[in-house]
Amino acid sequence: MMNFFYTYQSLFDHILVNALLAMSQYVVLRAGVFSLGSAGFAALGAYCTAILITAQAWPPVAAIAAGTVLGTTASALLALPLARLRGVFQAVATLAFVQIVLSATQNWESLTHGALGINGIPHVAGTATLLGVVVVVVLLLVTMGRFGLGRAMDVIREDEMVAVSLGISVPYIQRFAFILSGALAGMAGGLHATSSYAITPNDYGFGLLVAALAMVVLGGRTSVWGALVGAVVLISLPELFRVFADYRNVVQGILLMTVIIYLPRGVADTLISMLRDRRLRHEVVPEKP
Amino acid sequence: MRPTLELENVSRHFGGVPAVDGLSLSVPAGQITGLIGPNGAGKTTVVNLITGLLHLTSGRVLLDGNDVSRAEAPELARAGVARTFQNIRLLPDASVLDNVLSGFHRHERVGLWANLLGLPSARIETAHLKEEAMQLVERFGMTNLAKHRAGGLSYGHQRRIEVMRALAMKPRLILLDEPVAGMNDAEAESLSSIFRSVAAEGVALLLIEHNMRFVMSLCSHLYVVAAGRLIAQGDPQKVSSDPIVVQAYLGS
Secondary structure, eight states: OHHHHHHTHHHHHHHHHHHHHHHHHHHHHHTTOOOOTHHHHHHHHHHHHHHHHHTTOOOHHHHHHHHHHHHHHHHHHHHHHHTTOOHHHHHHHHHHHHHHHHHHHHHOHHHHOGGGOBOOOOOOOOHHHHHHHHHHHHHHHHHHHHSHHHHHHHHHHHOHHHHHHTTOOHHHHHHHHHHHHHHHHHHHHHHHHTTSSOBOGGGGSHHHHHHHHHHHHHHOSSSHHHHHHHHHHHHHHHHHTGGGGGGHHHHHHHHHHHHHHHOTTOHHHHHHHHHHHHHHHHTOOOOOO | OOOSEEEEEEEEEETTEEEEEEEEEEEOTTSEEEEEOSTTSSHHHHHHHHTTSSOOSEEEEEETTEEOTTOOHHHHHHTTEEEOOSSOOOOTTSBHHHHHHHGGGGGOOOOHHHHHHTOHHHHHHHHHHHHHHHHHHHHTTOGGGTTSBGGGSOHHHHHHHHHHHHHHTOOSEEEEESTTTTOOHHHHHHHHHHHHHHHHTTOEEEEEESOHHHHHHHOSEEEEEETTEEEEEEOHHHHHTOHHHHHHHHOO
16 A cells, blocks of 8 residues: 555645646636636746745745745736636636746746756655645635635626626625635645756646646536546546557547536536435425425 | 605617617505516616616616616615516526525625635524525425525526525515516416515515516506607506507507
């Protein structure tokens, strides 16, 4: 058992970091914001953490906290212009943000060492730390979904016209979701930097943006479990089928298309609603005439 | 006493075409007022104007005497204006109970952080609202369906959920946009007794319909619109025998 664990430890760490990123994507989608910004906030968090540790000799915990704060601040600033946009325009605006961050990491060589990236980051975020953080974030997001805030987010996502007719302040709730998403992505970035020895701009490019979105679509958009399931499936499948390594992107694409066509609500959401329907059938009471 | 809602000479044009043209009406508290007219008369536009989803081209809307002509939809909802939608707009994948719960939004007082951290204040509030929502569900005879997916229920049930969600707002004014469309007579009758009891609690109801028979039995005052204009008003008996109304409905 322990041997199995050590063999796959790095894969497990990778899944946990990506689960955080998926949850950052999940939060915005749940509130009906079509943001692709998570990859950009993760890059900010990762570079901030890595630079503070390697160049400024900050204690790692403080550096990760600073990375999280930077992700939060950036999302809070970006939320202002974003509130005026809707749907696909939000996607384009956040995509532009990711591009800006990316070209900064590639070209601001004095700070980021350009394409070489930053090496020699101490490996301080172990499996236990990552697992702890993921558990706390899952608990937080599950809790959020159970009360008024979660209900308001659901209404906004499903039907904005109903939301305003119920007195829900759409910009306020969406801004909150977006900032929370930035905080989670910033933290995911900081933890990624401190669990992988080195980071390069390529780690946070278009690939990560697509992965964050794919994990949530694969798992399901309405519950936190969707993001978790998506991270586990999307990150572990290519590792388990190493023989197809050359076709990694093809396999991923086929997997996504299959899920979108046959399980449009995602793996976890479909399972959850199936279980709920079954439970209801068991306790069904004949309706009064 | 001032009526809860007053429209003064309200017009709304779409690119020069008047959808609503110089309409004045008032909806007093404790009564059911009817707004009827043939298809395309501008009835739903009137609802969208009152709820702030559309803005007036000219005229004034007064809510309890306050000018709300420029107010946005969320402000009006928070001021106690509730509505149902002609084309049902529920959260299809959410349960009946969750749909009703969403209507309580304007009464929620717990802040974002308490929600995020699940503080006792948020727990108590949601438990309390769930109780109230269950009472509403019971009043509409849907207790055994409370946990079911709203999207999987019949048309009549979905219409009732819309009304429950509006009542959950504990509004001072409810705009009912064809609430019994697609319902059978028994279902419509049970809903109209609920509307009467809501009116008896002092709420102002504006019922938008084109089903004359249903409106006749329920409303104390009727307004008839055709092509965006008011063509008749008065008590149901008088209106239904008005030759102009008959002509608008049946054509000449």
